[in-house]
Amino acid sequence: MRLEKSLDQYYxxxxxxxxxxxxxxxxxxxxxxxxxxxxxxLSLQIGEITLSGRDIWQMISGQHxxxxxxxxxxxxxxxxxxxxxxxGGAVAMSGAILQSLVRNPLADPGLFGFSQGSMVVIMxxxxxxxxxxxxxxxxxxxxxGCLVALFILWFSGGRQxxxxxxxxxxxxxETCLSSINAVLILYAxxxxxxAISRWMAGSLxxxxxxxxxxxxxxxxxxxxxxxxxxxKLRIYELGEELAxxxxxxxxxxxxxxxxxxxxxxxxxxxxIGPLMFLGIIGPNLARFLTAANGRAFLVLSAMIGGILVIGxxxxxxxxxxxxxxxxxxxxxxxxxxxxxxxxxxRHLRYDG
Amino acid sequence: MQFHFKLFGLFCGLVSVFxxxxxxxxxxxxxxxxxxxxxxFDADIYDHYIVVYQRLPRALIAVYMGSxxxxxxxxxxxxTRNPLASPASLGINAGATLSVIICAFLFQLDQQALGIAALxxxxxxxxxxxxxxxxxxxxxxxxxxxxxxxxxxxxxLFIGIAHTLLLSDPVKREDYLDWVMGNINHVYIERLDxxxxxxxxxxxxxxxxxxxxxxxxxxxxxxASAGVPIHIVTWTALTAVMVGAxxxxxxxxxxxxxxxxxxxxxxxxxGIHLWxxxxxxxxxxxxxxLIADIISxxxxxxYILHTGIMMDLVGGLxxxxxxxxxxxxxxxxxxx
Numbered sequence: 286m287r288l289e290k291s292l293d294q295y296y297x298x299x300x301x302x303x304x305x306x307x308x309x310x311x312x313x314x315x316x317x318x319x320x321x322x323x324x325x326x327l328s329l330q331i332g333e334i335t336l337s338g339r340d341i342w343q344m345i346s347g348q349h350x351x352x353x354x355x356x357x358x359x360x361x362x363x364x365x366x367x368x369x370x371x372x373g374g375a376v377a378m379s380g381a382i383l384q385s386l387v388r389n390p391l392a393d394p395g396l397f398g399f400s401q402g403s404m405v406v407i408m409x410x411x412x413x414x415x416x417x418x419x420x421x422x423x424x425x426x427x428x429x430g431c432l433v434a435l436f437i438l439w440f441s442g443g444r445q446x447x448x449x450x451x452x453x454x455x456x457x458x459e460t461c462l463s464s465i466n467a468v469l470i471l472y473a474x475x476x477x478x479x480a481i482s483r484w485m486a487g488s489l490x491x492x493x494x495x496x497x498x499x500x501x502x503x504x505x506x507x508x509x510x511x512x513x514x515x516x517k518l519r520i521y522e523l524g525e526e527l528a529x530x531x532x533x534x535x536x537x538x539x540x541x542x543x544x545x546x547x548x549x550x551x552x553x554x555x556x557i558g559p560l561m562f563l564g565i566i567g568p569n570l571a572r573f574l575t576a577a578n579g580r581a582f583l584v585l586s587a588m589i590g591g592i593l594v595i596g597x598x599x600x601x602x603x604x605x606x607x608x609x610x611x612x613x614x615x616x617x618x619x620x621x622x623x624x625x626x627x628x629x630x631r632h633l634r635y636d637g
Numbered sequence: 638m639q640f641h642f643k644l645f646g647l648f649c650g651l652v653s654v655f656x657x658x659x660x661x662x663x664x665x666x667x668x669x670x671x672x673x674x675x676x677x678f679d680a681d682i683y684d685h686y687i688v689v690y691q692r693l694p695r696a697l698i699a700v701y702m703g704s705x706x707x708x709x710x711x712x713x714x715x716x717t718r719n720p721l722a723s724p725a726s727l728g729i730n731a732g733a734t735l736s737v738i739i740c741a742f743l744f745q746l747d748q749q750a751l752g753i754a755a756l757x758x759x760x761x762x763x764x765x766x767x768x769x770x771x772x773x774x775x776x777x778x779x780x781x782x783x784x785x786x787x788x789x790x791x792x793x794l795f796i797g798i799a800h801t802l803l804l805s806d807p808v809k810r811e812d813y814l815d816w817v818m819g820n821i822n823h824v825y826i827e828r829l830d831x832x833x834x835x836x837x838x839x840x841x842x843x844x845x846x847x848x849x850x851x852x853x854x855x856x857x858x859x860x861a862s863a864g865v866p867i868h869i870v871t872w873t874a875l876t877a878v879m880v881g882a883x884x885x886x887x888x889x890x891x892x893x894x895x896x897x898x899x900x901x902x903x904x905x906x907x908g909i910h911l912w913x914x915x916x917x918x919x920x921x922x923x924x925x926x927l928i929a930d931i932i933s934x935x936x937x938x939x940y941i942l943h944t945g946i947m948m949d950l951v952g953g954l955x956x957x958x959x960x961x962x963x964x965x966x967x968x969x970x971x972x973x
Contacts, residue, residue: 389786390773391769391773391783391786391787391790395790395793396789396790396793440957440961447964450960450961450965452786453721453964454960456785456786456789456956457953457954457957457960459789459793459953460893460952460953460956461949464947464950464953467943468942468946470800471814471815471943471946472940475811479804479807479810482801482803482804483804485797485800486797486800486801559797561793561794561797561798562794569773611801611804613797613801614801614802617798624772625768628772629772632772
């Protein structure tokens with residue numbers, strides 16, 4: 286492992302032969318990791334019962350005689366934080382994949398209709414088969430998302446369709462599916478309709494170790510797929526024609542890339558509901574921090590998405606118990622001001 | 638000259654659909670009863686009561702909603718030069734919806750204030766659509782496509798927040814859920830009574846601006862060289878559209894589809910000249926919503942489907958068809 290200066294005058298960390306990381310990406314990643322760990326520790330303290338820093342230290346240093354409130358924090362808060370981070374990361378990475386694919390900073394699993402597709406399938410299952418086993422729900426959500434992706438691919442003209450058409454057909458599908466959602470919300474019995482709306486707003490209340498266990502295999506599979514496809518995304522960012530010219534078999538790899546995006550978003554939707562706008566904010570913040578592309582871009586977007594969800598969860602829990610602010614809403618309260626700020630700064634950077 | 642016949646035809650169509658809307662329903666009421674109810678109202682006759690207090694308000698709201706949305710869509714498509722623009726796809730409807738929900742749930746305002754909130758929200762919705770398009774650097778796109786993307790995104794975000802806010806008060810949620818989904822209901826007639834002049838004013842302003850707007854459709858430079866004050870015309874027209882669409886949303890909630898599709902139905906017959914095309918759009922829009930209202934009331938009996946939901950479903954399909962027509966063929970040519 287050694288530090289080198291690459292041809293384009295950036296410092297690059299060479300690890301074992303051909304693998305190399307640009308130093309600026311590595312530093313950004315490390316800073317984000319520190320923020321993530323710090324945020325998680327802070328988040329463990331905050332809530333109905335406030336813990337002190339020493340309580341937290343006792344918990345992580347592995348002492349056995351923990352007080353009730355410490356056990357409580359371990360059993361309820363830690364799963365929320367972990368699941369929130371994983372889901373936020375998944376949604377943001379899914380957004381990053383799609384944005385690289387269609388070369389548009391506004392692509393997002395919600396805009397493509399993937400989250401809506403997953404939601405419709407899950408809702409139909411909730412309404413028709415109330416005792417559907419929980420561990421199969423991610424598979425059902427994946428099925429819904431894949432159906433949407435297939436429909437988009439087919440309707441936008443199969444192999445010949447361009448990326449822009451893919452996005453626009455996605456919007457059309459999203460509109461249709463949301464009207465089906467509306468029917469379910471409106472005509473389901475009151476308590477069910479309320480529950481569905483709650484879940485659509487995004488909630489971490491159901492988070493426990495079991496939920497994480499259901500979520501992990503899907504997350505692992507999609508992470509593997511995304512990191513494997515990462516280098517291809519760099520080629521796609523040059524444009525579809527150029528990707529073809531560089532020998533990329535566009536029809537095949539495009540399907541695989543879409544599949545990985547669907548996998549991520551549907552797993553997250555099942556676990557805590559659709560996180561609105563996160564698929565846009567995460568990648569755009571990552572693009573503001575570094576000029577990363579390919580794998581580094583995916584990983585950094587995911588880190589930022591996860592940190593934002595941890596922050597949103599903290600906001601939700603620091604408010605009093607009377608205001609049950611859904612995570613989706615606190616995510617917007619945190620994320621949108623940052624997004625606006627970053628956009629202004631970027632304008633200044635380019636104009637000034 | 639030739640437009641007069643077409644406009645007259647559309648007007649006849651609107652009137653006949655209007656009467657059909659009064660005729661058809663859970664109980665069929667014949668034409669003579671309707672005419673009698675309209676011109677010699679007798680409160681003791683049950684059918685008269687239904688016509689005047691239930692069906693007539695519905696039909697009037699439908700016409701107002703349809704014409705505002707269709708005119709708004711036509712002007713928006715002219716200004717952005719994009720076939721997918723409409724009040725719904727540029728965030729106007731969603732902005733008005735969210736603003737009304739925020740004011741009703743967080744500030745407990747009364748009905749009059751909610752109308753004003755809808756107008757302000759419509760403007761805010763459109764401005765945030767513009768902001769997101771500009772912030773992500775997409776406003777340079779010549780055909781205004783990034784406005785459609787950012788508008789859809791804004792709409793999803795605002796509607797999502799509105800639904801989340803609805804959760805905060807389960808009792809009030811029951812009252813507002815129908816409205817959020819876009820529902821034409823006779824009890825909303827008081828709202829129409831208090832805002833109809835807004836829509837009329839917006840329509841008149843747009844008609845006055847018809848000539849400069851038509852020139853703008855040819856391109857900004859050409860319009861400027863023909864002596865059109867571009868900025869004043871654009872922003873006046875946009876304000877009129879936002880106010881008109883916002884007032885319609887204030888009455889019966891967001892209803893999509895009409896603003897997107899009606900301009901495409903009108904353009905082949907009336908060309909690009911807005912002086913004739915705007916009234917035509919208004920009448921066709923009214924007719925379309927009247928027909929949709931009939932369908933949603935009768936096809937799924939005993940259930941009554943919300944007009945807004947049905948329009949979303951149809952609107953999504955039409956959006957896909959328009960994309961196929963305008964974007965896919967070009968894409969094929971580029972590739973081949």
